[in-house]
Amino acid sequence: MKLDSGRVDEATKYLISFLVRDEKYESFVKYLYEEDVLKECKSGVGKIYIVNSGFFENDYGQKSSLPAKPLKEYEGIKIFYGKAEEKRLNGNVVIYADLIASAYFVLTRYEELINEKRDIYGNFPASESILVNEDLINIPVVDYYGNIIRRKLKFLNYEIQEKKGFSKLYFTHDIDIPFYEYSFTDMVKTIGKSIIKDKRFIVHPLFNYLGIYKCNPGKTWDYMLAREQDVKEKTGIDTESICFIVATEKKDEYTQTYLCDKKTKPILDEMRQLGALLGMHTSYSAAVDGEAVRRERKLLIEETGEEILYNRNHFLRQLRPYDLEYYENAGFTDDFTTGFNEVIGFRLGTCHPIKWIDPRNARISNLTIHGMEIMDGSVIGEKPYQMELSFEEGKKACKAIIDEIFDNGGELDFLCHNGMFDNKSGNYLKDLYDWILDYIVEKVGLKQ
Ligand SMILES: [Zn+2]
Numbered sequence: 001m002k003l004d005s006g007r008v009d010e011a012t013k014y015l016i017s018f019l020v021r022d023e024k025y026e027s028f029v030k031y032l033y034e035e036d037v038l039k040e041c042k043s044g045v046g047k048i049y050i051v052n053s054g055f056f057e058n059d060y061g062q063k064s065s066l067p068a069k070p071l072k073e074y075e076g077i078k079i080f081y082g083k084a085e086e087k088r089l090n091g092n093v094v095i096y097a098d099l100i101a102s103a104y105f106v107l108t109r110y111e112e113l114i115n116e117k118r119d120i121y122g123n124f125p126a127s128e129s130i131l132v133n134e135d136l137i138n139i140p141v142v143d144y145y146g147n148i149i150r151r152k153l154k155f156l157n158y159e160i161q162e163k164k165g166f167s168k169l170y171f172t173h174d175i176d177i178p179f180y181e182y183s184f185t186d187m188v189k190t191i192g193k194s195i196i197k198d199k200r201f202i203v204h205p206l207f208n209y210l211g212i213y214k215c216n217p218g219k220t221w222d223y224m225l226a227r228e229q230d231v232k233e234k235t236g237i238d239t240e241s242i243c244f245i246v247a248t249e250k251k252d253e254y255t256q257t258y259l260c261d262k263k264t265k266p267i268l269d270e271m272r273q274l275g276a277l278l279g280m281h282t283s284y285s286a287a288v289d290g291e292a293v294r295r296e297r298k299l300l301i302e303e304t305g306e307e308i309l310y311n312r313n314h315f316l317r318q319l320r321p322y323d324l325e326y327y328e329n330a331g332f333t334d335d336f337t338t339g340f341n342e343v344i345g346f347r348l349g350t351c352h353p354i355k356w357i358d359p360r361n362a363r364i365s366n367l368t369i370h371g372m373e374i375m376d377g378s379v380i381g382e383k384p385y386q387m388e389l390s391f392e393e394g395k396k397a398c399k400a401i402i403d404e405i406f407d408n409g410g411e412l413d414f415l416c417h418n419g420m421f422d423n424k425s426g427n428y429l430k431d432l433y434d435w436i437l438d439y440i441v442e443k444v445g446l447k448q
Helices: 005-020 034-043 099-107 141-155 184-198 204-209 221-235 264-273 290-304 321-330 376-380 391-407 429-444
Strands: 029-032 048-051 072-074 077-079 082-089 092-097 168-175 239-246 276-282 310-313 354-358 363-369 411-415
Touching (some): 005 029, 005 099, 005 141, 005 354, 005 363, 034 048, 034 082, 034 092, 072 082, 077 141, 082 099, 092 099, 099 141, 099 354, 168 221, 184 204, 221 239, 221 264, 221 429, 239 264, 264 276, 264 290, 276 290, 290 321, 321 354, 376 391, 376 429, 391 429
Parallel strands (some): 029 048, 168 239, 168 411, 239 276, 276 310
Antiparallel strands (some): 072 077, 082 092, 354 363
């Protein structure tokens, strides 16, 4: 795979700017081969030089380009390319750790281009991920690289401001099924099971069967959206609640369909009234078919009368790192899919939004991607596929992620499914959700 040098230049410049996070100082950080660094160091002072390890040339796209193990550590953080060395030369700092290639490697999901292992849903398994295996999934490692560069700039006496706190809160809800439709058999089975197993008599399946939908255990968005608005008002943080809506006309193996049902319109109206934005929840089957992604978006726009700009895939299903081009081409501006089903953490390596870069050609796209850090199912889902944490363990794990986001001045993306949130399902998700929202308010403090 041969990359266009102009595109590599653009991508590496963009990454420098992304890592420095302060446009005043971007021009003091350069990415060059060692011989050019040594030449430039003679003529000027006060720069950070990151030495190019040759990642974008040599054997780009081949197995031999994957990071050599064991990984080296620079400034206490594992790097994927370059050497764990640094030099001071004529008032400049020369970093041999290739932080640019290392950041690119994580942000583009480069390893997934080469490692073709997939799980039964076609997703790249967390157990194959270098971030998981090297114990880097619990930190935004790319942001840590940025922190190192900023520390070096400070060392050179530049006045870099550190920004802590949440830049944004995204509370996101994948509406896999907004209401249940019980057949006669389902109704009898559900009521029977509840009597035998939980010693409770429930009536909503009967009402549902009779066409009375008021008592709908899937209707949990009203509680969540109201609470999220409350966090926004109390803290003054830029907060968005997004409901991702399935937009298929026909159901597939793993996706329900409901958009064109007459019961759906009032539900979407209610979500909007409660302050939510609507996004698209790309169906299981459309995830492998760019044309189907377009069709689903078109249908959702027709049904809602809104320009739909946000996407997240059902089952977080993006099989290849370059499938993101489907969403760019379909007209979305933002994607919220990058996270693992199995574990919480920073699959994107950052808690800041970033333009998606296509790992096949280093092209910077028009699509902004947001890492999804905490998904309810990962915490409460069963082992061995998911984490199956106790309530106490779940709080601790989520707290650690939230603290990292806060310390790195980033955005939280917390995914809570309407269907799992149901108190009747016997899990502790509602308590965890309440705890997380309270913790955010406590951490930030009330707005003055
Ligand atoms: Zn889903």
